[in-house]
Amino acid sequence: MxxxxxxxxxxxxxxxxxxxxxxxxxxxxxxxxxxxxxxxxxxxxxxxxxxxxxxxxxxxxxxxxxxxxxxxxxxxxxxxxxxxxxxxxxxxxxxxxxxxxxxxxxxxxxxxxxxxxxxxxxxxxxxxxxxxxxxxxxxxxxxxxxxxxxxxxxxxxxxxxxxxxxxxxxxxxxxxxxxxxxxxxxxxxxxxxxxxxxxxxxxxxxxxxxxxxxxxxxxCRYDDTHAVTPYHGLAVTPLIGIGRNNPLNRHLLDLLSSAREKVIICTPYFNFPKPVMREINRLILRGIDVEIIVGDKTANDFFIPPHESFKAIGALPYLYEVNLRRFAKVHRKALMRQQLKLHLWQDNGNSYHLKGIWVDDRYHLITGNNLNPRAFSLDLENALLIHDPKGEMAAQKQLELDTIHRHTRPILQHRELETVRQYPDRVRKLLTRLSRVRIDRLLYRIL
CATH class of the missing domain: 3.30.870.10 (Endonuclease Chain A)
Structure with a gap:
């Protein structure tokens, strides 16, 4: 439904x-x-x-x-x-x-x-x-x-x-x-x-x-007593939400569905909630250009290098990569024609924590929301939606994106991502065991 x-x-x-x-x-x-x-x-x-x-x-x-x-x-x-x-x-x-x-x-x-x-x-x-x-x-x-x-x-x-x-x-x-x-x-x-x-x-x-x-x-809502509407210049709307179907979630989905030409999404964990994934799929079907910038598994804050002592939490970056590979495979045609672009961020052992959405040259969403099921249903989240109808933020937007892209590589097909069989033994065994009892689905929701 x-x-x-x-x-x-x-x-x-x-x-x-x-x-x-x-x-x-x-x-x-x-x-x-x-x-x-x-x-x-x-x-x-x-x-x-x-x-x-x-x-x-x-x-x-x-x-x-x-x-x-x-x-x-x-x-x-x-x-x-x-x-x-x-x-x-x-x-x-x-x-x-x-x-x-x-x-x-x-x-x-x-x-x-x-x-x-x-x-x-x-x-x-x-x-x-x-x-x-x-x-x-x-x-x-x-x-x-x-x-x-x-x-x-x-x-x-x-x-x-x-x-x-x-x-x-x-x-x-x-x-x-x-x-x-x-x-x-x-x-x-x-x-x-x-x-x-x-x-x-x-x-x-x-x-x-x-x-x-x-x-x-x-x-609760931010006090908008001194806010204005309509207003056709550069402006900002603060948004807040907690729990399912909250105002922040609804406006975020509305933001995605409003796209006319291009959407850029940053998320540290490739684990979109179902409503967000549904909007992304619709964007691709509508012919909208979609670019997703996500951290490489080695740039995830939960990543544990193979030479260090393994803990179960270290399997999370691999779970996210499994998700990304599956998504790339489903949308391989959009990837081939470059309507869908996937970028992996990696920089010498540093980590990636970017979140946000750019829609056309009209909207910029800056947020701490990870765009995952936990953010959409459990945590208290907020965001600032910048309205930019005249494209006044274009130079700053490009500077920020250029800085991000400096450490990314494009994924042109799903085969460029590792499979579970290629993961370290401890990771592979844990993911196989979790998948058999479907605990991985629970993990996606709470982490």
Missing amino acids: ALLYPRPSLEQLPRFPLSIESVQTLTCAADFRRTLLSLIGAARRRIYLTALYLQDDDAGHEVMAALQTAKQATPALDIRVLVDWHRAQRGLIGAAKQAGNAGWYRACSAGADGAIPVYGVPVQTRELFGVLHLKGFVLDDTVLYSGASLNDVYLHRHDRYRHDRYHLLHCPRLADAMVDLLRTQLLDSSAVHRLDEPQCPTTRQLRRDIRVLRKQLAA
Whole structure:
């Protein structure tokens, strides 16, 4: 049965006007780190950082130190850091049990440099069934938006980096709307607590409050009181959603179906939810040019090199490649005539985390949404839809795409991708076993 959703057309969405001078596209993680630290140092009214996590590593320490310095210089500065409740209270996948980043937050607040409030947001009673995946840093009237979290690899603090997308938008109305949602929907919730304070309730104690919060989030929207519509110039619409058939999902599908000439999609994990895959198939049938840029399996953040100790989580990049090969085989004719283009990103052991959609020269969707089943049904996600009816973003768009393509290779036919038989023994045996009992389908939905 086809997914039914209302279609207030994209042209009818309320939006905040922009000037081309107020939008800047950054093209690398190192620039992202420098820009974030510079904006923190320059802030005078407010700093709201929202990410999946702020990591206890060199880059995380650098960000925390910058926040503490900013607070000391301007005591009235309103600083709030929001991270996922569950992710903050565990170690890395495969590591021994530990206090996680929350232990470091508490140590920072107890130190001489003063407390920076770090709030844990639980959007579900278990991390497996939903996390805070909102993105966007608000610094005074500027929004720095990226799908990145805050750690060494996302901020390119040392040798390795994880490539994402990074955009600066100076727009007071947008900044106000994003802060208002954080304050009214999250910070005011009885389910949200500071992780930097010594006494913190357990998840079990918060179960009822978490259920109430999730129900409220399903109905929340960004405040568009000061937005305008119709508006026929460069503008931005913030979108938010959680759970199945939410407004963000519906507008994302509407965005794909609106294409007249070309669609470009970036995703780190080739595992589209059924409604997205259905729209992509329709685009190809309609003769629309479709380009999909995805990370090579070795550029996946779950990839484990064959010479290292194998863990089951390391099979995920191979599962995604199985999906990609199957898709390429189904659409081999479109690949041959270059209506469909597939690009694999790979850069010397660095990883790929790009998400987003470009439609014609009219729309640019920047988001932390992985465009996978988990994002479409479990996590709290958001996005910024940039309306560009006059093509004012064309130069920035091309610069960003050129930077991405610098490390990609085209896939011209499905046979260029490895088969399960060619995978390392441990991977091949695990995937064969999972496929027999169809557990792989469950994994696709939750990872």
